């Protein structure tokens with residue numbers, strides 16, 4: 001099944017007029033109201049917009065955690081909106097690394113075990129897993145804390161662990177939903193630096209933030225309001241032209 | 245994800261919440277324990293009954309004359325014709341006259357015991373040995389000699405354990421001479437097969453207050469001819485009495501069949517009780533697994549978000565419930581074995597659980613894990629990742 005999935009498409013992420021509508025009795029909430037968005041491989045895109053504008057909904061869609069009410073989207077050339085359950089699991093596992101604002105680590109597992117988990121689900125043999133976990137943890141400078149439980153770590157350390165988990169299976173896409181939202185500015189800056197490094201290594205990075213300064217670190221800024229894209233532009237060298 | 249990974253994950257989650265695991269197991273532990281004790285005690289006691297009946301011999305046929313029609317009788321000599329008439333089928337005809345509380349006296353010592361009147365073939369059908377002296381012989385019966393053979397309990401009580409052969413005892417005030425002692429079969433205990441006095445059936449007329457023999461042990465030539473021998477005896481007695489109500493002829497083998505029917509019924513009954521208690525335990529597992537799925541919705545969401553397939557989640561939860569229920573099964577088997585042994589000691593039977601009973605109990609509890617773990621595991625595996633992640 002997962003063998004049928006392709007890679008090497010022109011767009012890493014290709015979203016075509018998707019809608020996500022929540023029906024709440026009489027009312028309906030149009031969380032996404034006709035979004036078109038194409039992201040090339042190795043782009044670094046920041047998504048900004050006010051709270052409740054649909055940023056997370058869009059991100060969850062890209063990460064195959066949620067399905068659109070209408071419209072289709074492609075992840076690395078695969079029509080993710082029409083994939084079977086197991087194929088979506090494959091995309092979540094191999095194509096996308098998700099970084100959440102609330103880290104979402106498993107509290108009963110150690111740092112090392114948390115990072116190992118996507119590799120286990122990917123079916124990587126144990127000997128190779130150890131090596132990949134080590135590489136990922138060394139990247140985020142968490143290797144010496146590998147035997148700690150998440151509850152024994154600071155927020156920044158937990159977020160670094162969750163970054164290591166997102167990298168571990170070496171996916172081409174990194175999705176980060178307000179990864180610095182719960183962190184102080186210094187640790188937030190560290191996390192941002194890591195995302196930039198990942199981008200410079202060739203990954204496609206999509207970052208949600210409400211901080212304009214952080215958004216300006218990206219190549220391109222997409223602004224969403226009421227489920228629609230209201231602004232989409234490359235960030236220029238001195239960044240002064242972009243006024244969002 | 246392969247099985248051993250799923251197993252490791254399940255074990256991790258089981259060991260990280262020990263109280264919940266224990267509570268989940270409790271139903272299975274109690275169910276399996278009850279089943280093991282029940283089955284073992286039933287098997288132990290029927291085993292004992294079967295054994296004691298079997299010791300009567302596979303060739304034995306019991307003949308009881310009801311004496312409904314008191315005008316008709318059958319003498320021992322007539323009964324003995326069975327052997328001449330059916331030499332291929334019948335080997336011995338042994339009369340049984342019993343007085344269960346006869347007064348036996350020697351000097352100042354006296355005890356109440358059971359006295360049996362029989363013939364020399366008694367030894368052949370009762371699997372006993374002579375320790376000292378001899379058994380009753382045909383001359384004793386023919387000549388109505390007042391000779392007696394005693395069990396070791398009598399020897400100890402009346403003779404202080406000394407050799408009694410040649411000495412006299414009084415049975416209900418009639419003098420009998422002791423000619424032999426039976427080898428002990430029950431450690432010489434009171435009321436056992438060692439607490440007996442055996443006399444020639446012909447010498448006990450006053451003792452038994454009748455000369456009508458109502459009970460015989462007939463011995464078929466082989467265990468294969470028991471059924472034909474039974475039929476032959478019935479035909480023989482019908483020719484004499486012309487009334488089927490005058491006699492009851494039943495072979496030990498057919499008694500065994502009847503008992504095994506009862507045993508089978510009890511087995512079905514215990515299996516039923518077993519089933520019910522295990523289903524109750526299983527529902528407990530399902531309940532707690534369902535609660536656990538709800539509690540762990542976020543965990544499932546995270547696992548799915550990083551690429552767990554439906555089958556992986558399903559396997560993990562299913563293994564958890566199988567491991568919990570089989571561990572409960574093992575603990576239940578251990579407790580049940582201890583309980584059976586203790587109860588068996590109290591009841592004086594061997595109630596140690598049979599291996600196959602333990603095996604079935606174990607497999608049943610594992611099966612319950614699969615059966616009742618399925619629905620919660622399935623529910624967990626089908627959760628939508630984003631909904632699961634947003635659960636609190």
Ligand SMILES: Nc1ncnc2c1ncn2[C@@H]1O[C@H](COP(=O)(O)OP(=O)(O)O)[C@@H](O)[C@H]1O
Pocket residue numbers: 022029030031049050051052053054055056057058
């Ligand atoms: N499960 C849901 N049911 C109903 N409404 C929802 C649900 N999830 C999100 N929404 C609504 O969709 C809109 C967009 O939410 P979200 O994508 O989380 O916004 P953002 O991340 O930009 O703050 C909000 O109005 C929110 O209330």
Ligand SMILES: [Mg+2]
Pocket residue numbers: 055056057
């Ligand atoms: Mg959000």
